[in-house]
Amino acid sequence: MAENLKMYRAERAEIIEARAMGTDDEQASALAEVANAQFNLYEAHFAGKSRATRRPELLQRMIDNLTETLERMKALHTKGLRVEYNEKNIEIVEQSLGTYRSELTEIRKARQTTKIADLQGLPGGAANEVFEAYRKAFAGQDRRTRDLDLLTTICDQLGEIGKQMASLGAFRAHRPEQQEPPDRHRPARALRARVHDDRRGQGPGHPLTPRAR
Incomplete structure (x- = not known):
């Protein structure tokens, strides 16, 4: 198991390095695909699901991944990439992060109030x-x-x-x-989910455009 863990960590470093290769446009397109993968995970595991049955650690990992993706999208913008699809993608990721963080708060609250x-x-x-x-x-x-x-x-x-x-x-x-529950972690403040049934997760974010059409 230790050898596998070492190999997986090395592979993660290689993946991060590979994402930084290519033109700025190619990197922005790759980042859009990374974000879309997180949106797909959210749709599969959280959207419309009972909050008390969801695992907060998974959503936190998705938030971390999207936060890193957003930082790299903004870095490309700062570097000089001025394309409409990357600007829109930055907005979508920011909005999705707000939704996911709110959802994480609601999931933890639902689990804390359930025996x-x-x-x-x-x-x-x-x-x-x-x-x-x-x-x-x-x-x-x-x-x-x-x-x-x-x-x-x-x-x-x-x-x-x-x-x-x-x-x-x-x-x-x-x-x-x-x-x-094991994830006893009270957030600073509880956010109201924008759904009719506050026991179930919010819908997924909008898919990103990989590159200019």
């Missing part, structure tokens, strides 16, 4: 929703016509649910008397 015993039951319901999505889209269907991207999303969603179950189980085993 561990109740939280432990929620992932099972979330898993059943994923099973139902698989059944509708894949069970008994011609494999040649199935959507691989959808199957990948389903696998990712189940992986996230598994992490939730493991985290809650480990926390309950070590702190059986504690009634707060």
